[in-house]
Amino acid sequence: MSDIFEILLTAGFWAATIRIVSPLIFGTLGELICERAGVLNLGIEGIMTVGAMSGWMWVYQGGGLWGGVLFAACLGALFGLLHAGFTVHLGLSQHVTGIGITLFASALSYFVSRMLLPSATTPPKIEPFQELPIPVLSDLPIIGEALFSQSPLTYLAILAVPVTWYVLYRTPLGLAVRMAGENPVAVEAQGINVLAVRTGAVAVGSALMAIGGAFITMSWFDAFYFGMINGRGWICVALVIFASWRPGKALVGALLFAGLEALQVRAQQSAGAFIPYQFFLALPYVMSILAMVVMARKAKYPHALLVPFRRGERV
C-alpha cells in the first residue's frame, strides 16, 4: 500500500493521469453531446481513429499542428454527419449504423495511411505539441508540473468541460439539444427543427471525438499505427453512462479512470515480476464494465435516446 501512496505523490503520476485523461474527456464529451440529443454514436471508436490518423497525417505532410487538429475535427464532423444522415434523417438503427461507421472509418484510416506511407516499416514520428507551461502556476510543486505544464490540447480538453456544461444548461441551443433527447415532439411543436438540432449535435460531438483521437497521435505517441485507439472509444461510451450524462461528472469519471490507468502503468513496473502485464492491460476494460454496473440502477438516461423522430408522427 505504501508503494501506491508514494506513486500518488509523484508529479510524474499526475502528469501521466492528465495526459491519459485528455482524449477520454474529448471522447466522453463528444458522446455525451450526441446522446443528450437522443443519438447513440457507436461510431466513436472509428471516428477517433480517423482523428488520430488525419491530424497526424496533416502534420506529417507539412501542415501546422493546429491545422491538423482542425482538419481532424472537420473529418470527425463529416463522419458525424454520415451517422446523423442514417440515424436521424432515415431513422435507421443507431446500434448498427454506429458499428458500421466504426468499421468503415477505421478501415478507411488504415487504408489512407498505407496509401500515403506505402513503404514505412516502423511508423514515422512527427514533431508533436510541446508542453505549454503556464507562468507562475507551473512552478508550484507537483501540481505545477502535473496540471500547468501540459500540452495545449490538454488545456483545451479541460476547458471543453465547463463550455459544454454552459452551452447545454445555460443557452437556448443547449435547451433545444437536451429537449431533443427527452421529447423531440416537444421541440418540433415549438417550431424548432429536431432533425437539424440532432444532426448538429452529432456533428459537433463527433468533431470532439476526432480531436480526442488526434490528441493521441499529436500529443502523446507522435505516430500513427494499427489498433492505437484500442477500445478507448468504447470506454468513453461507458464513461457517459457512468457520468449520468452530465459533463461535470464525466470529467470526474474520466479523471478517476485515467488515474487508475496511470497507477496501473506504474504498478506494472513494480509488480510486473509476479503479476502478468496482461492483467493490468485488462483493467481499463473491466473497470469500464464495472463503472456501468455501478451506475446502472441510477442511470437517468435521456428519454428519447435511440428513438428516431419523424415529422408528423404521433403529433
Place this chain on the structure above:
Amino acid sequence: MIIIEPRASVSLFRAAMAPVWAVAAALVLCSVLIMWTGTSVPTAYVLLFKGAFGSSFAINETLTRSIPLIFTGLAVAVAFRAKFYNIGAEGQLYAGALAATFFGTGLITLPAVLMIPLLMLVGAIAGGLLLIIPVLLKTRLKVDEVVTTLLLNFVVLLVVSYLLEGPWKDPMSLGWPQAASIVDEGVLPALLAKGRLHFGLIIAVLMAVAMWAIMRFTVLGYEIRAVGFNAGAAEFSGIRVNRTVIITALISGGLAGMAGVSETAGLKGYLTLDLSPGFGYTGIAVAMLAQLSPLGVIPAAIFLSAVYVGADAMSRAVNIPSYIADVLVGVSVLAVLVSVMFSQFLVRWRS
C-alpha cells in the same frame, strides 16, 4: 425534407435484391479509392474476382475463410433477431478456441467421431458462457450489451495473450506465443486432397440449416422473433422475455465459440493470438447482408470471404492496400441498412 412512407407490400424479389444493391453500391464507392491508387477499376475488380474464384485453389481458400464467417454471421444474426446486440463474437470466438485448446491438446483423447463433437460442444459452451455476463447485466440491470460485449473482446484477447505467453505456451514453438497442437483425433479432417478446406464447412452449413429450422418452425424461434419485434407484446402474451433473450444469447455465443473451435482444430491446428483477423466483427456485416436470415448467412459469408481472399491477391498483384477489403465490409454494413430500408419504404425527397 425526406418523406418516408411504408410500402404497402414488399415483394420477395425486392427484399432479396436489397443486399445485391448494397454490395453494388459498396463496390462503386470503393472504386473511388481504387482510382486513387492508380489502378484501373475494372482491372482491380477482375483481379479481386480472380483471386477469390479464379482457380480451384482460390475457391478452396475462399470457402475455407467463409467457415468462421458463417459461424459468426449466424451468431450475430440470431442475436440481432432478438434485438440483443452482441458485438462480442470476436471474444466468444477466442473463448471457443481456448476451450478447444484446453480439452483438445491432450487432456482428453477420444476417437474422432466423439472428439470432434466434444470440442465443438465445449467451444460452444465457452462462447455461450462468455455472454452470460453481458446478458445478465442487460436483463437484470439494463446495462447496454453493445458496450459490455465490445469491452469483453479486449479482455478475452488479453487472457489469450497471457495464456499463450505463460502457462499454455508450447515449449516446442521456438519462442512463438502459441499453444500446443490439437490432438490428431480432434483435428477436423480435410474435405479435399488439396487445399485447406476442412470439415468445418459441413458443420457450419448444418448449423445454418438448423438455425433456419429453429427460427422458422419452432416455438423458440417464434419467441425470439416476437421478442425482437415487440418485447412489450411478447411479454403480454406470456412469453418470458428475459428468458428468451438469455437463451438467444447462449445460442449466439455458442455459434461464435464454434467458429473458434473450427479455426483452431480445423485450419491452424493450434491456438495463436492472430487466430482471427476480426471474424467476429465481419460477422456483423455477414448478418446484415443476410438480412438476419440464417440461410442468407451462407452466401453472405462466402461473398465477404471472397472479398478478403480476393483483396489479398489483388494487393499482391497491384499496389492496393488490402485494407480495401475492410473498407468494403464497413461500407456494405451501411449500404445494406439503406437498401433494406428502400425495399420496405418509399423514400421521397421534397423541398
Place this chain on the structure above:
Amino acid sequence: MPALEFRGVTKRFGSLTANDAVSLVIEPGEVLALLGENGAGKTTLMNILFGHYQADQGEILVDGKPLAPGSTQAAINAGVGMVHQHFTLAANLTVLENIMLGTEGLWSWRQNTKAARDKIAAMARDYGLQVDPDALVGDISVGERQRVEILKALYRDARILILDEPTAVLTPQEADSLFATLKSLTEKGLAVIFISHKLHEILAVSDRVAVLRRGAMVGSVVTKDADKAQLAEMMVGRTVTRPKPEPMQAGKAILEISRLTTSGDSAAALADVSLTVHAHEIIGIAGVSGNGQQALADVLCGLASGFSGTVQLHGAPLPAGRPRAIVNAGVGRIPEDRHARGVVGDMEIWENLISEDLRSDAVSRWGIVDRGRATARAEKQIAEFDVRCEGPDAETKLLSGGNMQKLILARALSREPSFILANQPVRGLDEGAIAYVQERLLEARARGAGILLISEDLDELMALSDRIAVLSHGRLSEALPSEARSIAEIGLMMAGQDGGEKAA
C-alpha cells in the same frame, strides 16, 4: 376579418384522402368545436395548419394573410398555438425550461430566465393558470401539465389556440375549470378551436360546431341551435345506435379482489383495493389515467406479481405474474395499447392469434409450431370476428385500428373466458368498430362472463356498466349501480375528494 381560415385544404396519403377540400372559418373571440369521429381527419387538418404535413391543395390564411405551408415556425409566429392531445413536454426538465424552449434565438449566448419568470407570473395572474416554474414536469399533475401547455402557447402570444381532445385526461371538474379558462381567453379576443368527439362537452363549451366526416366538412351549426342527436348524426352520417345492455341479474362471484396493494410510484400504485365482479356483470372503472389503472390491469393480466392482498378467480388464487396461466384459468385480456402490447405488428395474423397459447397442444407439439392447425383455427377466428384482411398470412401491422382490435378480441374471446379485462377497449376506434366491440362485450356478459371495463370515457362507462367504481390515487371506491351516480359525483371522486367509502 376571420382569425383563421382554411380554404379547400386537401391531403391524400396514398389512396386515402384524409382531408377533402376542407373549408372553415374561425372568428376572433369565438370557440369553434371541431367534431368528428376518430379517423375523420381532424388531427390531419391541424397537422397541416401546424406545418407537420403539407396540403396537396388549398391554403390557410391567418388574419387574412396566407400561411407558409410546411412550417411550424410560421404558424407559431402567425399566432397559432396548439395544445396536443399527447402533451409535448419533457418530464425530466422544468416547467420554465419547457415553456422557454424555442422562444429565444437559438444562437443567443444566454437565456433570459428573469424576464421569462416575470411573464409567466403575469400570465398566471391574468388567466388563473397557476404553476410552479421550477417544478419538474414529471412531478406535476396531468391537469397542471395541461396548464403548462396552454401557458406555452400564450407565452408565445398565441391568438388562435387549438386544443386537441383536451378533456380526455381531465376529471369533469378539471374540464369545467378548463372551460372557464377558455371563456376568459375568448373574452380577451382569442379564437379557440376545440377538437373533440364528446358531444356534451361541445354543447357546453362552443359557440359554433363544425363537423368533419371521412375527411370532408359536413357543415357547421350554431351550438345553441344544435342538439346531441343532430350532431351525432352529422358526425357519423347515420343514426347512431350504440348497443345498450339488457337488464340482467348478476350471478355468482367470479373475480374477488381483496385488499390489493402494489408497490411503486405513489399515485399510480394500488392502495388497499377490494372489488368483486360477478357473472352477467360489467363493472366500470372510472378515473383519470395514471391513478392506478395500469397497476390494476398489470396484476389482472399477469404482468405484475409484486403485490399484497389476494386476487381470486372462481375461489382459487389468480396465478400472479403468469399471463398464460391466467389465460388458461379463464381470463380474456384486452390491453390498453394495441400496438405496444396487443400485437406484434411485424408478425403474421395467424401468429398473433396463437401468441397466448403458443406452448399448448392446440398449436404446437414438442416445441414445433403446428402451422396447419394454427392457420385453420385462425381462419375460423377471422371469420367469426369479422377481421377484414387478406388472410391469416397477412402482416398484422397492415390492419386498420378497428380490425386490429377485432383480432385481439378474437384471441381473447374465442376461448369464452369467464372473466374479461377490457382496458380502454374502444380508444381510437371509429363508430362502427366501437359498436362492434361493445356488442361483443355485451354478448360475453349475456353468456355469463364478468367484465371489468377500464375507461376514461364516462359516457361509455355510464352506458355499459352495471356498476361503476372510481379509481383515484390508487384507491378504489365502492362499486355502485351506475344509475345511482351522477357524472358530477363521479368527477369529484376522480379528483380524490370523495373516495372514502370502500367495499368491504
